[in-house]
Amino acid sequence: MSAHAETLNQCGSCASSCHHTAQLTKLGLKIRNWDYTVALAGNPNTGKSTIFNQLTGLHQHVGNWAGKTVTRAEGAFTLNGKKYKLVDLPGTYSLLSTSVDEEIARDFVLFGQPDVTVIVADATRLERNLNLVLQVLEITDRAVVALNLIDEAERNNLTVDERALARDLGVPVVPMAARRGAGVKELLNAIEMVASGQFSARPHRIKYADERLETAVETLAEQLRVEFDNLPNARWVALRLLEGDENIINAIETRTLGKVKEAGAFPSLVESEAR
Amino acid sequence: MTNNSTAILDAAARFRREMGDNLHDKLTEAIYADAGQIAARAVSSGEQSNGVNFGQFFDRLVTSRWFGFPLMILLLTVVFWLTIAGANIPSAMLGELLQGTVYNLLHDFASSLNAPWWLSGFLIDGVYLATAWVVSVMLPPMAIFFPLFTLLEDLGYLPRVAFNLDRLFKRAGAHGKQALTMMMGYGCNAAGVVSTRIIDSPRERLIAIITNNFAICNGRWGTLILIGAIFIGSTAPPALASLIAATSVVAIAILGVIFTLLVSAFLSKTWLKGEASSFSLELPPYRPPQIWQTLYKSIVDRTLIVLKRAVLMAAPAGAVIWLMSNVNIGEASVAAHLVSFLNPFGLLLGLNGVILVAYIVAIPANEIVVPTILMLTLNMAKSGLAQTGVMSGIDDDLQIRQVLTEMGGWTLLTGVNLMLFSLLHNPCSTTIWTIWQETKSLKWTTVATLLPVVLGIAVCFLTASVARLTGLI
Numbered sequence: 001m002s003a004h005a006e007t008l009n010q011c012g013s014c015a016s017s018c019h020h021t022a023q024l025t026k027l028g029l030k031i032r033n034w035d036y037t038v039a040l041a042g043n044p045n046t047g048k049s050t051i052f053n054q055l056t057g058l059h060q061h062v063g064n065w066a067g068k069t070v071t072r073a074e075g076a077f078t079l080n081g082k083k084y085k086l087v088d089l090p091g092t093y094s095l096l097s098t099s100v101d102e103e104i105a106r107d108f109v110l111f112g113q114p115d116v117t118v119i120v121a122d123a124t125r126l127e128r129n130l131n132l133v134l135q136v137l138e139i140t141d142r143a144v145v146a147l148n149l150i151d152e153a154e155r156n157n158l159t160v161d162e163r164a165l166a167r168d169l170g171v172p173v174v175p176m177a178a179r180r181g182a183g184v185k186e187l188l189n190a191i192e193m194v195a196s197g198q199f200s201a202r203p204h205r206i207k208y209a210d211e212r213l214e215t216a217v218e219t220l221a222e223q224l225r226v227e228f229d230n231l232p233n234a235r236w237v238a239l240r241l242l243e244g245d246e247n248i249i250n251a252i253e254t255r256t257l258g259k260v261k262e263a264g265a266f267p268s269l270v271e272s273e274a275r
Numbered sequence: 276m277t278n279n280s281t282a283i284l285d286a287a288a289r290f291r292r293e294m295g296d297n298l299h300d301k302l303t304e305a306i307y308a309d310a311g312q313i314a315a316r317a318v319s320s321g322e323q324s325n326g327v328n329f330g331q332f333f334d335r336l337v338t339s340r341w342f343g344f345p346l347m348i349l350l351l352t353v354v355f356w357l358t359i360a361g362a363n364i365p366s367a368m369l370g371e372l373l374q375g376t377v378y379n380l381l382h383d384f385a386s387s388l389n390a391p392w393w394l395s396g397f398l399i400d401g402v403y404l405a406t407a408w409v410v411s412v413m414l415p416p417m418a419i420f421f422p423l424f425t426l427l428e429d430l431g432y433l434p435r436v437a438f439n440l441d442r443l444f445k446r447a448g449a450h451g452k453q454a455l456t457m458m459m460g461y462g463c464n465a466a467g468v469v470s471t472r473i474i475d476s477p478r479e480r481l482i483a484i485i486t487n488n489f490a491i492c493n494g495r496w497g498t499l500i501l502i503g504a505i506f507i508g509s510t511a512p513p514a515l516a517s518l519i520a521a522t523s524v525v526a527i528a529i530l531g532v533i534f535t536l537l538v539s540a541f542l543s544k545t546w547l548k549g550e551a552s553s554f555s556l557e558l559p560p561y562r563p564p565q566i567w568q569t570l571y572k573s574i575v576d577r578t579l580i581v582l583k584r585a586v587l588m589a590a591p592a593g594a595v596i597w598l599m600s601n602v603n604i605g606e607a608s609v610a611a612h613l614v615s616f617l618n619p620f621g622l623l624l625g626l627n628g629v630i631l632v633a634y635i636v637a638i639p640a641n642e643i644v645v646p647t648i649l650m651l652t653l654n655m656a657k658s659g660l661a662q663t664g665v666m667s668g669i670d671d672d673l674q675i676r677q678v679l680t681e682m683g684g685w686t687l688l689t690g691v692n693l694m695l696f697s698l699l700h701n702p703c704s705t706t707i708w709t710i711w712q713e714t715k716s717l718k719w720t721t722v723a724t725l726l727p728v729v730l731g732i733a734v735c736f737l738t739a740s741v742a743r744l745t746g747l748i
Contacts, residue, residue: 090472096303124560127314134306152560157321165317179565204313206305213298216290223286227279241287243299249287252280 024188025078026057034076034085036195039112041105041136042120043129044091047148049073050178051120051187052088079188084195087114093128095135096243103247109139110233116194118187120146123153123160123175133169137203139233143171144190151177170202216242330561334435338558343439348525350432354423355521359504362415363517363672369414373407397597405593408646409585413497417578420496424461425573431561433458438558440532447536448543450479453486457535460490464706467492468713478549482539484710485723488702489535491528494585494641498697499524501645505676506690527694534699534730585642592636592643593650600654614655624732625692625739629655629683634696639704644697649678656682688742692735699731 040048052058056075073088089105109117119136121129126147133145147162166173172190176183193199220238224231231237240248291298336342381403385395427433437454444453452474460467467487474480491499500520508520543549599610607615610632618628633647679685701724702710711720 096299126318127310130310130314131306134309159319159321161317161319165313168313168316204309206302206309210294210301212294213301216294220283220287220290223279223283227283238287239302241283242291242294243302244287244291249284252284255280 023080024055024185026055033083035082036115037085037087037112038116038118038191038195039108039114040086040088040118040120041109041132042091042146043093043122043125043132046091046120046122046129047176047178048088048091048120051118051146051148051176051184052086054178054181054184055188056086079192082192082195084191087112092132094132095139109136110236114140115142116191117143118146118191119143120148123147123150124156124158126160134204134206137169137171138206138239139236141171141201141203142194143201143203144187144194145169145171145173146176146178146183146187147173148176148178148183150175150183151180169204172199213242333561334558337432337435338438343435347436347439348529350427351525351528352518352521354420354427355500355524356518357423358416358420359500359508359520359524360517361419362500363504365415366411366672369411373411374404378404378407393601396601397594401593401597402590403593405589405596405643405646405650406586408649409589409643410582412501412645413585413642414578414582416497416500417493417582418574420500421493421573421578422570425569426566429565429569431558434558443536444539447540448549449482449486449536449539450474450476453479453483453535453539456483456487457490457532460487460492462493464488464490464492464702465709468706468709471713476549478543478547481714481719482542482547484713485542485719485726486535486538488706488723488727489531489538489698491531491698492641492703494703495697496524497642498644499527499694501672501675502690502694502697503527505672505679506685506687507694509676510687523694527698530695531698538726538730584640588637588640589643589646592639592647595636596647596650596654600651608654610651610654614651623739624696624735625688625742626696626735627683627685627689630689630693630696634700637703638701641697641703648683649675652678652683688739692738695734695738696731699727699734701725701728 040052042048052073052075055077057077058073058075075086075088077084077086087108089108090102092102092105094102095106095109108114117136117140119133121133136143145165147160147165150160153160160175162173162175172194174183174187174190176187178184190199194201217235217238220241221234224234224237224241228234237248241252337346378399381399382395385399434455437451437458440454440457441451444451453471455473456467456470459470464487467490468484471480471483471487474483503520503523504517507523508516511519596610599613600608602609604612613632614628616628617631621627621629621631629648629651632651633644636647637644679689683689701707707720707724710723711717714720714723
């Protein structure tokens with residue numbers, strides 16, 4: 001009986017996925033004249049590189065350990081006639097820290113201004129993964145949460161209500177089992193909706209109890225916007241400034257704020273700045 | 276700095292004073308509180324199974340104080356034993372085909388065209404032979420070793436190894452994450468050096484960069500496996516030969532870890548003083564490996580890429596060796612001059628002149644050390660004789676051993692010291708370049724380049740002296 005149901009299910013998913021893959025072309029490294037930039041962020045070892053490979057057809061080395069990707073990898077795909085550049089960022093637990101690999105991720109989300117940021121979250125460790133999700137949502141509202149490893153969660157008897165999650169976070173949440181390719185077409189769909197502006201997010205904002213903090217952030221953010229020519233995410237920069245982040249202070253002193261640092265063997269950020 | 280940015284920084288400093296120091300804590304708390312609430316609403320856990328949790332049981336076993344290290348050594352030994360025992364026959368078959376049949380066909384073809392001796396010599400005995408050697412010596416062990424190693428990685432075993440080593444690294448005053456960068460180094464030292472970016476503190480990162488070379492890379496596994504098989508394995512009865520050979524390779528790998536720890540401790544007590552910083556290491560869940568994907572990836576992404584690099588390096592190296600062996604200055608060839616110049620020093624270290632020349636030729640790629648040694652040894656032994664048929668007919672381990680002992684005068688000590696020198700010598704040129712890229716410091720690039728060679732010379736001199744004093748050779 002259950003075997004029968006499974007067969008039916010497979011047919012159903014095949015029919016719809018065939019429909020979709022007809023419009024998805026994996027372009028590998030052919031990155032030119034893209035319409036949208038998509039960043040892949042997330043905690044270490046949540047499957048960013050697996051998803052990256054699924055979408056681009058590339059063979060980025062995938063390892064089962066934290067800290068495998070330390071540089072940015074880039075690839076491309078087209079979907080329904082639009083060309084997307086996909087950037088796989090090093091895994092990071094937080095945007096508040098200081099090591100080089102985490103800085104690469106943070107700077108790109110902050111200043112690379114991706115059209116969509118896909119935050120890959122591990123369904124088996126949701127609470128810890130949400131810390132990063134919430135931080136990214138402070139910076140951008142053009143985000144999609146890929147709730148990966150949903151199969152592992154099931155094996156551990158964990159059920160994640162993705163609709164409740166989507167409601168709380170205010171951005172699309174896509175359950176995935178990327179190693180099996182499950183959820184890829186739904187993810188593509190969500191990316192397209194956010195990139196084209198069909199989906200308007202009302203992202204969760206962290207509640208700061210302190211009212212003085214709110215005033216301070218807004219005052220500084222306003223000054224930053226004036227000084228740095230409509231700097232995006234000025235509120236986040238203001239917050240970091242209030243915390244005394246040396247890198248940010250340094251960037252203001254040297255007037256390099258908003259420039260993505262070149263790191264790793266992927267020189268195409270120069271293009272993204274020129275764009 | 277403009278007045279406006281000064282004003283912004285001043286304002287920030289003023290606000291910071293007003294709000295006190297614990298702003299960072301307040302922010303973090305706010306984020307954690309929200310994350311906790313949202314997760315609690317979204318996640319519901321069903322009945323937990325009462326049975327033993329295999330993941331946890333395994334973790335306790337592989338990271339236990341008593342079983343952790345023995346288990347690690349056992350696993351490594353099994354991997355190398357499978358590699359050495361399995362690679363023997365395909366290696367011999369490939370050798371027979373490439374250095375035998377194809378080599379002879381090429382020479383027949385050349386003589387049917389009346390090609391001048393120097394042209395067929397340069398192309399067939401130089402470029403072709405070096406390339407054929409690299410393929411037949413390196414391809415079979417790599418095609419077995421890499422999939423096995425990738426399988427261990429996919430399972431999630433490597434972070435457990437790092438977990439076991441963490442304590443030792445901390446005691447050496449280094450960062451625990453250095454164990455992870457060492458794991459990357461086991462694939463490729465250049466990649467290992469780049470992976471040190473996960474270490475926050477510049478002090479600990481430098482230590483990790485300088486010591487990464489003690490992690491044996493793709494290019495060196497082949498040398499170790501071959502020399503271990505023909506010099507160490509052959510001292511044991513045939514039934515145990517592969518196992519003993521595997522043990523010798525594992526011993527060198529462990530020695531590499533010991534050197535990593537010792538040099539890290541030395542650096543953190545002298546030039547790079549400081550405390551070890553703490554970090555949290557995440558043990559990933561055991562994931563069922565995807566066998567076919569792993570096979571495909573490790574063959575395409577690792578074996579073929581390493582082989583391609585080796586072949587690309589071997590072809591010009593073969594040309595250089597042939598030229599060195601056939602261009603004469605005075606009475607002898609350039610190679611002969613160079614070898615006899617370096618020979619006294621080489622012998623003092625329990626190596627020889629040919630080995631030292633091979634390590635100079637192989638600076639761009641460690642992969643070509645053994646083929647270079649073989650070609651030079653044969654050319655030296657046959658200099659004065661006809662050059663044709665230099666290496667035809669050497670197609671298995673036994674014959675390689677014969678060439679090295681009878682023509683090259685190798686002893687057990689030469690074999691052992693070559694394995695030691697393979698562990699302890701300068702990084703390849705790609706790695707040196709990467710170290711420069713990552714540190715941008717001439718001083719530290721030089722230290723990272725020269726320190727291992729100096730150590731290698733010292734260690735080889737020591738073993739050679741001990742062997743001589745105790746009359747072992």
